Amino acid sequence: MKRHRYHWLLIMLALCICAIPFRTQLRRHVVAAIQTAKGKKTIADRVVQFGDLVHERLAARFKRIGVAYPPAKLMLVGLKLERTMQVWVCGADAEWKHLKDYPILAMSGTLGPKLQEGDMQVPEGIYGVESLNPNSLYHLALRVNYPNAEDRRRGSADGRTELGSDIMIHGKSCSVGCLAMGDKAAEDLFVLAALAGVDNITVILTPVDFRVRELPDNMPPVPAWTQQLYDSTRQALNKLGKP
Numbered sequence: 001m002k003r004h005r006y007h008w009l010l011i012m013l014a015l016c017i018c019a020i021p022f023r024t025q026l027r028r029h030v031v032a033a034i035q036t037a038k039g040k041k042t043i044a045d046r047v048v049q050f051g052d053l054v055h056e057r058l059a060a061r062f063k064r065i066g067v068a069y070p071p072a073k074l075m076l077v078g079l080k081l082e083r084t085m086q087v088w089v090c091g092a093d094a095e096w097k098h099l100k101d102y103p104i105l106a107m108s109g110t111l112g113p114k115l116q117e118g119d120m121q122v123p124e125g126i127y128g129v130e131s132l133n134p135n136s137l138y139h140l141a142l143r144v145n146y147p148n149a150e151d152r153r154r155g156s157a158d159g160r161t162e163l164g165s166d167i168m169i170h171g172k173s174c175s176v177g178c179l180a181m182g183d184k185a186a187e188d189l190f191v192l193a194a195l196a197g198v199d200n201i202t203v204i205l206t207p208v209d210f211r212v213r214e215l216p217d218n219m220p221p222v223p224a225w226t227q228q229l230y231d232s233t234r235q236a237l238n239k240l241g242k243p
Contacts, residue, residue, distance in 0.1 A: 046134040047194050054191040057184075058099070062089075065097040070195035075240070076142075076169065078104065078179055078205045080111055080122060081216070085169070085181060087189070088240055098243035102188075105173040106180035111207040111215070112222045113229065114146065115155075117164040120177050122205060125150060125229060126236055129201040132193055139171025139183045140190040144203055154225055169203075210234040211242050 041049075055069060062069040071089035075096060078085050087099045109121035123146040130145040144167040147155065155163050168178040171186030181189065193201055208215060210233065 041134045043132050043134050043194050046140060047191055050140075050187040051191055051195075054188050057188060058192075061099055065089075065099060067091045067097050067099075070192065071099075072196065073200045074192055074196045074202075076189070076201070076203045077209075077237070077240070078122070078169075078203065079209050080107070080124075080206065081208045081213075083107070085179065085185070085189075086243060087192070089192075096240050098240075100188075101243070102181055102185040104179050105182050106175040107178070108176050110220050112220050113226060114151075114164055114167075114177070115158075115223070116160055117162040119164070122177060122179060123147075123151070123167055124205050124207060124226075124233070126233065127203040127205065129193060129198045129203060131198065132190060133168070133170075134190075136168070136170050138168070138175075138178075138180065138186070140186045141168040141170035142189060142193055142201075142203075143168055144205075150229075154223075157225075158223065204233060204236055206230075206233045206237065209237065211237050211240075 059069060062071075067089050068091045071091060073090045073094075075088035075090075076085060077088065083104045085102045085104055087102065088096045089099045090096045107122050109119065112121065113125065114121035114123040123144065125146075125148065127148055128145045130143045133141040133143060146165065146167040147163040151163055155161065164177070166178075169186075169189060170178060170180060171183040173180050173182060207219075207230075210230070215230075
């Protein structure tokens with residue numbers, strides 16, 4: 001009996017090892033199966049479900065900064081060291097106004113850009129939102145368009161091919177390579193993004209808020225091209241001004 005059990009344990013271990021290269025695809029299939037079992041919702045369904053709550057939570061802030069709700073454009077600034085997500089909005093006058101800060105409840109990795117699949121890093125750079133997921137296992141999610149053209153260009157120059165993917169800004173309080181914001185914050189961000197439209201959203205992910213500080217002395221080693229990346233990020237932040 002013990003030999004039989006040991007034999008099956010070896011088989012299961014071998015199957016798990018063989019599945020490692022396909023973990024992303026397997027995860028997608030598992031998520032899709034769970035979503036189907038739960039009953040899928042559309043983006044419009046979620047806006048109807050949470051729209052009034054979000055408007056109630058944010059209406060006073062929009063009034064205070066003088067921007068009509070919903071905003072014409074949305075800017076999300078993820079600050080790693082500060083563990084904060086700043087939300088900036090603008091209306092018809094195209095002037096960015098600071099709406100609110102949300103704490104980042106969980107993110108993995110260290111300061112420095114994401115370089116490859118499985119490194120647990122949150123990317124750094126200037127991104128868009130590729131899509132919204134109204135059926136995320138983490139309540140609601142915004143998919144960041146990592147890797148973008150610059151990530152692929154730098155990866156090609158470095159000889160890196162497996163850059164990773166599926167970077168989300170989502171609810172709940174746990175994350176691997178993504179930004180976990182908690183459910184209420186995810187509702188706010190999701191509804192704002194849905195109403196503004198994904199083509200009108202910019203996401204800045206940066207190791208520190210370059211408007212108020214420089215990189216720490218204990219910064220992990222990073223590629224040589226990172227300085228150019230941070231210069232671009234610094235310029236984008238400076239255009240916003242300080243909150």
